[in-house]
Amino acid sequence: MIKQLNPPRRILMGPGPSDVHPAVLQSMATPLLGHLDPAFLEIMNETMDLLRQVYQTENKVTLAMSGTGSAGMETLFVNLVEPGDKVIIGVNGLFGQRMVDVALRCGAEVIQVEGAWGDIIRPEKVEEVLQQHKDIKLVAVVHAETSTGVRQPLQELSEIVHRHHALFVCDMVTSIGGIPTKIDEYGIDAAYSGTQKCLSAPPGLAPVTLSPRALEVSANRKSKVQSWYLDLSMIQNYWGEERFYHHTAPITMIYSLRKALRLIVDEGLENVFHRHALYGRALHAGLEAMGLELLVNEKHRLHQLTAVRIPTNIQDVEVRKRLLQKYGLEIGGGLGELKGKIWRIGLMGYNARQENVTYALAAIEDVLREHGYHFISGAALEAANRYIRENE
Numbered sequence: 001m002i003k004q005l006n007p008p009r010r011i012l013m014g015p016g017p018s019d020v021h022p023a024v025l026q027s028m029a030t031p032l033l034g035h036l037d038p039a040f041l042e043i044m045n046e047t048m049d050l051l052r053q054v055y056q057t058e059n060k061v062t063l064a065m066s067g068t069g070s071a072g073m074e075t076l077f078v079n080l081v082e083p084g085d086k087v088i089i090g091v092n093g094l095f096g097q098r099m100v101d102v103a104l105r106c107g108a109e110v111i112q113v114e115g116a117w118g119d120i121i122r123p124e125k126v127e128e129v130l131q132q133h134k135d136i137k138l139v140a141v142v143h144a145e146t147s148t149g150v151r152q153p154l155q156e157l158s159e160i161v162h163r164h165h166a167l168f169v170c171d172m173v174t175s176i177g178g179i180p181t182k183i184d185e186y187g188i189d190a191a192y193s194g195t196q197k198c199l200s201a202p203p204g205l206a207p208v209t210l211s212p213r214a215l216e217v218s219a220n221r222k223s224k225v226q227s228w229y230l231d232l233s234m235i236q237n238y239w240g241e242e243r244f245y246h247h248t249a250p251i252t253m254i255y256s257l258r259k260a261l262r263l264i265v266d267e268g269l270e271n272v273f274h275r276h277a278l279y280g281r282a283l284h285a286g287l288e289a290m291g292l293e294l295l296v297n298e299k300h301r302l303h304q305l306t307a308v309r310i311p312t313n314i315q316d317v318e319v320r321k322r323l324l325q326k327y328g329l330e331i332g333g334g335l336g337e338l339k340g341k342i343w344r345i346g347l348m349g350y351n352a353r354q355e356n357v358t359y360a361l362a363a364i365e366d367v368l369r370e371h372g373y374h375f376i377s378g379a380a381l382e383a384a385n386r387y388i389r390e391n392e
């Protein structure tokens, strides 16, 4: 006999998935509609409208690809890149590396512009490469590098890229619904994201948005898009006026995305961003008051994902295991060159609340004390609460 499904209760404060909003979970228990039912097509239209608001764009082609955030990444590369195209990719963490892998599989000639893990991509370094090569098709960077907690400034970079007539592509998997994405204001030509980070829906959809200019580049391809499933010309015919069957939309996931987006729009985008900033910074203050060091300097630090250095003589895996066992609290470890060196704590979407800050700080204090780390007891909560009081 296989026993009943009974997953333990967790608080998901790692790099994703993050906890799903209860109202979003509820939306997923709604009966299915046929994927070409007029009532469902209406729901798709509403989802696109809401996505435009949350992405901060008027782009007509703003829709959700079936698949997780990585499918969004692959969608943009397979549609925009043809074999032999030259692209620049900013690499300052794991997701930049993944873009390189995906672009190479599309047959692109990839030029990497590197930044230290924990630092941004310097716009002047990108400009240097653009000056050396006159035929760069696109430049891609990660807006919120979840592997390090770095927030990449976009505006100056966007101006540089456009001065050199290339497309500007951004990974916004962890930024959407957490920090402003300003697609139109910054002139971002194409972006992709995921549902499982700050949108507080389960993993499973990848919202993408493409400017008319990016669509034109894609429409003028010489070769067919390598992927049938991710070919936007066909996907557009399903989400657009034609409503041609392509593949069956994951109905329940679209319910969940629509609900998650509505919660954000109802709360107000600015309020949502303020909430992430308030509690993110409170967490930073708390961790520092415990004597811990944050990986990223204050200027480029994300609110929704915090990388904190593991103190010397403290065991990475032991501490995380204990947090999970004793408190049901999941935080993330480091990836790549930061493996064993940092922890990653998420305060994404529904979890960006005072009770999560308090709970995480108290749990981390307790478990670090068990492991022999010395600090002033209670200082973390005091600092976090003071920050919230003074900035609410």
Ligand SMILES: *Cc1c(COP(=O)(O)O)cnc(C)c1O
Pocket: 016, 068, 069, 070, 071, 095, 142, 144, 145, 146, 147, 171, 172, 173, 174, 194, 196, 197, 203
């Ligand atoms: C999580 C994440 C991805 C990948 O998303 P999946 O949902 O795991 O496929 C890509 N880029 C960034 C910045 C992410 O944080």
